[in-house]
Amino acid sequence: MSTANERIEWFVKARFGMFIHWGLYAIPARGEWVRSHEKLSIEDYQPFFEEFNPVNYNPKEWAALAKKAGMKYAVMTAKHHDGFCLFDSKLTDYKATNTPAGRDLIREYVEAFRNEGLKVGFYYSLLDWHHPDYPAYGDSFHPMRDNEAWKDKKHDFSRYIEYMHGQVRELLTNYGKIDIMWFDFSYGNMSGETWKATELVKMVRSLQPHIIIDDRLGGNIRSVNKEIYAGDFASPEQIIPPEGVVDEAGNPIPWEACITMNNHWGYAAADKDFKSPKQLIRALVECVSKGGNLLLNVGPNAKGEIPEESVEILTEIGKWMSKNGESIYGCGNAGLPKPEWGRYTKKGNKLYAHIFERGIGPIAIQGIKGKVKRARLLADGSEVNIQKPWNAHHYGDAIFINLRSSKLPDEIDTVVE
Numbered sequence: 001m002s003t004a005n006e007r008i009e010w011f012v013k014a015r016f017g018m019f020i021h022w023g024l025y026a027i028p029a030r031g032e033w034v035r036s037h038e039k040l041s042i043e044d045y046q047p048f049f050e051e052f053n054p055v056n057y058n059p060k061e062w063a064a065l066a067k068k069a070g071m072k073y074a075v076m077t078a079k080h081h082d083g084f085c086l087f088d089s090k091l092t093d094y095k096a097t098n099t100p101a102g103r104d105l106i107r108e109y110v111e112a113f114r115n116e117g118l119k120v121g122f123y124y125s126l127l128d129w130h131h132p133d134y135p136a137y138g139d140s141f142h143p144m145r146d147n148e149a150w151k152d153k154k155h156d157f158s159r160y161i162e163y164m165h166g167q168v169r170e171l172l173t174n175y176g177k178i179d180i181m182w183f184d185f186s187y188g189n190m191s192g193e194t195w196k197a198t199e200l201v202k203m204v205r206s207l208q209p210h211i212i213i214d215d216r217l218g219g220n221i222r223s224v225n226k227e228i229y230a231g232d233f234a235s236p237e238q239i240i241p242p243e244g245v246v247d248e249a250g251n252p253i254p255w256e257a258c259i260t261m262n263n264h265w266g267y268a269a270a271d272k273d274f275k276s277p278k279q280l281i282r283a284l285v286e287c288v289s290k291g292g293n294l295l296l297n298v299g300p301n302a303k304g305e306i307p308e309e310s311v312e313i314l315t316e317i318g319k320w321m322s323k324n325g326e327s328i329y330g331c332g333n334a335g336l337p338k339p340e341w342g343r344y345t346k347k348g349n350k351l352y353a354h355i356f357e358r359g360i361g362p363i364a365i366q367g368i369k370g371k372v373k374r375a376r377l378l379a380d381g382s383e384v385n386i387q388k389p390w391n392a393h394h395y396g397d398a399i400f401i402n403l404r405s406s407k408l409p410d411e412i413d414t415v416v417e
Ligand SMILES: C[C@@H]1O[C@@H](Oc2ccc([N+](=O)[O-])cc2)[C@@H](O)[C@H](O)[C@@H]1O
Pocket: 032, 033, 184, 185, 237, 258, 265
C-alpha cells in the first residue's frame, strides 16, 4: 500500500484535468439533473434509454483534445445520479450495452485516454434514482421525493449498498489500473457509514493501491484525525477557494476545483454562457498559485461529440499551455503576497510571474528572498531585463521587470520565469 504522499504526488504535479459528464441526460439536453428538477418518472425517462445511440462517439478524439489542451488526466461519469451505467456492469440491465449504442463506453474511454498517456478516473454517483432500493419518497433530491404514490414503496437499502459496492468492485477490477475514484455526493444522513464507507475504501485501496479518492464520502478531510474515508483531495465545486485549502492545523491539503465551461455539467443545448479561454487560463493559474488543481468539465452531446464551443476553448487553452505549461506543471504556491498585476506560481528555485495587467513602467516583484540569477519570457525563452531603477532605495526590497513594449506580449497571461 503506498503512502498518502506517494499516492498524491502525480496529481499535485499534473494540475489540469478533464471532467466528462455524459449519459442519457444528453438527449433531453437540459443538464444532468433533469430527472430531479422535472420530477420525471423512470417511465418518462425510458425513451432516452431506448434511443441512446452516440454514433459519433470516438474517445480517441476526446483524449487527443484533452492532451492538446495540456490536460494530464481525466474523470468520466461511469454512473451519474440517474443510475444509468456507461459500463458493462453484470449487476444491472440499465446500461449502455443494452441501448442501441451496444458498447461499453467506459472501456473505450479508459483505453483511449491511457493510449494518449493520460491518467484515468471514474466519477461514480452514490445516489441512484433508478435502483428500487434507493430511498425515494421524502429524499431530498429523488425525482419521486414527493410523489404520494411512492409513499409506501418498500426499499431494502442494504441491497442497494451491496449493489453499489459490487459496481465499484467491477470498475476497479475489469478496467486495469485506475488512477482516481470520484464519488459523489453525501447529504444529510446519506453519508459516511450509511454508504459503509470504511468497508468501501478498504476495498478500493486493496483493488487499486495507488488510487486517489475525492472527499465526498461524508468524511472531514480538514480534520487532524480524519476518517479513513475522508479522501485524498478536497473537491471545491464551481469555486476557487480564496486561500486554498488547509486542515485544522493550518497545513495545506491537496485540492481540485471542478468547474463547468458554461453553467451545466451535462450537455445543455440552450446554455451558451461559455467562459472565455482567458477566464479559464487565469482560473488555472489561480488554482496553481493557491496549491490546487483545475478539473475542467465538458458535456458531450447525445451523438457523442464534445460541443464545438468547448473544442474551440480547449484548443485556445492548449496554445497557451504549449508555451507556458512549465509555469503550471509541478508548480504551486510561491508564498508571496499577490502582486497587483497578476499572480505567482513556483517550482523549486523557479518563480513564475504571471502578468495579467501591463500597467505602465517597470513591473515590481516584491518579497522574494535570494538573488535573481536570470529572467526569461517563458513563451520564447527571450531575456527579460531585471534592474533596479536609479531611486530603487525608495521601493523597499522590490526588483523590477522591464518589458520592452507598453503592450503585453500575451494579453491573456505573459509569464516571466
Ligand atoms: C460535479 C457535480 O457534483 C454534484 O453537484 C453537487 C454536489 C454537492 C453539492 N452540495 O453539497 O451542495 C452541490 C452540487 C452533482 O450533483 C452534479 O451533477 C455534478 O456531478
